[in-house]
Amino acid sequence: MDTTYARLSSGLEFFAAPNARNATVLANSLEAHSSIDSLGDILSYCHAELSTFHAKRAEDGGGVWSAADAKASNDDNDLGQPLYHSFCSILEAKYTDQCQAAALSSDPPPPPMYLQVAYQVVVNMPGTSSAKEADAARLQQRIMAYWCDSVLRCRASTTVHQSRRHTGKAALSTLLMADFLGLVSISPANPHLAALVTSVYATYGTASDKKRSVAEAHPEDLPVRETCGLCAAPVPLTARVLEPVCDNGHALERCFRTLVVIDSAAAVLWKCMVCEAFATGRDKDDNEDDGNGQPQLPVLVCRLCGSYCQRIEY
Numbered sequence: 001m002d003t004t005y006a007r008l009s010s011g012l013e014f015f016a017a018p019n020a021r022n023a024t025v026l027a028n029s030l031e032a033h034s035s036i037d038s039l040g041d042i043l044s045y046c047h048a049e050l051s052t053f054h055a056k057r058a059e060d061g062g063g064v065w066s067a068a069d070a071k072a073s074n075d076d077n078d079l080g081q082p083l084y085h086s087f088c089s090i091l092e093a094k095y096t097d098q099c100q101a102a103a104l105s106s107d108p109p110p111p112p113m114y115l116q117v118a119y120q121v122v123v124n125m126p127g128t129s130s131a132k133e134a135d136a137a138r139l140q141q142r143i144m145a146y147w148c149d150s151v152l153r154c155r156a157s158t159t160v161h162q163s164r165r166h167t168g169k170a171a172l173s174t175l176l177m178a179d180f181l182g183l184v185s186i187s188p189a190n191p192h193l194a195a196l197v198t199s200v201y202a203t204y205g206t207a208s209d210k211k212r213s214v215a216e217a218h219p220e221d222l223p224v225r226e227t228c229g230l231c232a233a234p235v236p237l238t239a240r241v242l243e244p245v246c247d248n249g250h251a252l253e254r255c256f257r258t259l260v261v262i263d264s265a266a267a268v269l270w271k272c273m274v275c276e277a278f279a280t281g282r283d284k285d286d287n288e289d290d291g292n293g294q295p296q297l298p299v300l301v302c303r304l305c306g307s308y309c310q311r312i313e314y
Helices: 004-009 023-032 039-059 067-072 083-104 113-123 130-157 162-166 168-184 191-204 207-211
Strands: 268-272 278-280 309-313
Touching (some): 023 039, 039 083, 039 113, 083 113, 113 130, 130 191, 168 191
Antiparallel strands (some): 268 278
16 A cells, blocks of 8 residues: 555655665565555655755755766665666666567567566656656657557457448558657667568658658658648647647647647547546447557557546536
């Protein structure tokens, strides 16, 4: 049971937390389950440690901790960088090891649970800094790349009513996922993704999609497939995939399930209660699920951080 709130509300200056001498011990506690009751304990501990870090840094005249500081520092347990940053770096490395092991066995990548925990921690740390923004952007990119890869694999293998998925929002969603993978994940070391994206373009794409070389593509080569609902300006797809901005500067939202820009007139939305990412309700032609045509569940779990979403109706 998470007793963090009870302890705080009683005025005790104590956070429920593992005996985290350093970030490595804190990361290992996720597997041990011997000294934590919930992820809330880790969030509380990292929050308290970050306050101490900033206070000591201010005393030393170090200024605001930045992305440059994060890159230059290799410390784990002193004032070189806050504990949460080291903790998340270790989780990211653990997931990279999992992916490498899966690749050696010719298996698909495992679910990004380590990355989801890291993302929860990063987005819940107070304040803004270039280091925090860089961490959140990198984690978001890796998590969304996994889900795009997973959905496209499933769609490529399914044989149920394939023709239904060649039109409407399902086709747009599939093409956006392929565009995103081509933007952030295609490399000579990953021929599988190049083949997957090429297959998607051959099945769903336009004539120009089919002619484009995936392996040699550049961000500026990506087609613009959507327009702004406020001004009809083009909305390009970028590596910050869930933070789209139209050419006239309107900040929009993308659905974390489909990558389609959310219509401002949408009647039903899902909002993550932790990281505040959005997803749309299901439309009659939306077969996004996992490619198997299963009906919508009464609850929705955020693909970014793994938390439950709140249903919002307008």
